[in-house]
Amino acid sequence: ANSMRPDELLFSYKGILYPTTVCSPETFKALESFEARRDDVILAGYPKSGTNWLSQILTDLIAISQKKTPGSESGVNAEEEEEPYLEIGDAEKYERMTKLPSPRFVVTHLRPENLPKSIFKSNAKILLLIRNPKDVATSFYHFCNGLPTLPSYETWDDFFTDFMRKKMVWGCYFEYLSEWNKYADKENIMTITYEEVKENPAQGVKNIATFFGIPLTEEQLQLVVERSSFQSMKKNSDKTHGSFGNILFRKGGVSDWKNLFNEDQSKRMDKAFEEHIAGTKLGKKLKY
Numbered sequence: 001a002n003s004m005r006p007d008e009l010l011f012s013y014k015g016i017l018y019p020t021t022v023c024s025p026e027t028f029k030a031l032e033s034f035e036a037r038r039d040d041v042i043l044a045g046y047p048k049s050g051t052n053w054l055s056q057i058l059t060d061l062i063a064i065s066q067k068k069t070p071g072s073e074s075g076v077n078a079e080e081e082e083e084p085y086l087e088i089g090d091a092e093k094y095e096r097m098t099k100l101p102s103p104r105f106v107v108t109h110l111r112p113e114n115l116p117k118s119i120f121k122s123n124a125k126i127l128l129l130i131r132n133p134k135d136v137a138t139s140f141y142h143f144c145n146g147l148p149t150l151p152s153y154e155t156w157d158d159f160f161t162d163f164m165r166k167k168m169v170w171g172c173y174f175e176y177l178s179e180w181n182k183y184a185d186k187e188n189i190m191t192i193t194y195e196e197v198k199e200n201p202a203q204g205v206k207n208i209a210t211f212f213g214i215p216l217t218e219e220q221l222q223l224v225v226e227r228s229s230f231q232s233m234k235k236n237s238d239k240t241h242g243s244f245g246n247i248l249f250r251k252g253g254v255s256d257w258k259n260l261f262n263e264d265q266s267k268r269m270d271k272a273f274e275e276h277i278a279g280t281k282l283g284k285k286l287k288y
């Protein structure tokens with residue numbers, strides 16, 4: 001159980017809410033000094049869009065690019081393990097990261113305008129992961145109620161109201177999409193949807209490997225696909241994610257929103273999507 005009062009769980013930085021237990025204003029200030037490298041492998045995704053899944057794929061691909069067998073090492077930076085979520089951890093992490101060997105793997109839930117400028121200056125490749133907003137909201141609702149360090153919700157309706165009112169940790173998903181959309185045409189950014197990887201994992205992994213310039217044999221491809229399936233990841237989650245895994249690996253599918261949204265909520269989200277996202281490049285990519 002968690003002894004923090006609801007108002008102690010979150011803090012606001014530059015107008016966006018973050019969980020106190022994993023983020024801090026000191027770390028955000030220190031983040032500005034982060035020096036990206038051209039060969040950093042960066043994954044950007046809003047919470048609940050499948051970032052842990054794509055992280056698994058990317059760490060295996062990085063291992064392959066280094067002639068290692070996926071799964072034989074505990075992680076990419078096995079010797080000096082560092083929390084891969086860029087904005088999570090203590091303020092000294094960026095200093096420690098300067099000593100990590102390339103390629104470093106970095107994940108972030110941040111919007112582009114809150115990322116350190118060096119990320120865009122370095123031209124490091126960024127994989128941008130997006131997911132149907134209805135499924136993101138559904139996953140987020142269950143996550144908030146499963147994780148003691150996030151505010152819990154008595155009802156789905158309360159959560160839906162906050163989601164639409166932009167009162168989520170890491171900010172509003174629609175704003176996230178429209179901010180990232182400004183970068184969607186850049187050559188060093190590849191957008192991928194949760195739904196397309198789910199529908200054809202082998203093709204998804206292939207596209208990601210090609211984007212990062214990592215050659216794959218058929219056998220390696222099959223291994224990455226097998227290790228990143230929902231079933232394997234859930235089964236291994238004790239080792240990879242500890243008790244957090246029980247909350248994280250929930251359903252791992254498409255359209256679970258149909259079990260939560262009522263007709264009116266579905267229409268309201270369609271309208272918001274239509275107004276803010278539908279006409280954009282990212283909006284057209286989202287299977288909606």
Ligand code: A3P
Nearest residue numbers: 048049050051052053139228229230250251252
């Ligand atoms: P659900 O709650 O809909 O099941 P994130 O990692 O960004 O927090 O996203 C979590 C979501 O990704 C959860 O969605 C989780 O089940 C799903 N997920 C995790 N691993 C997955 C996998 N290997 N395949 C498909 N979905 C996965």
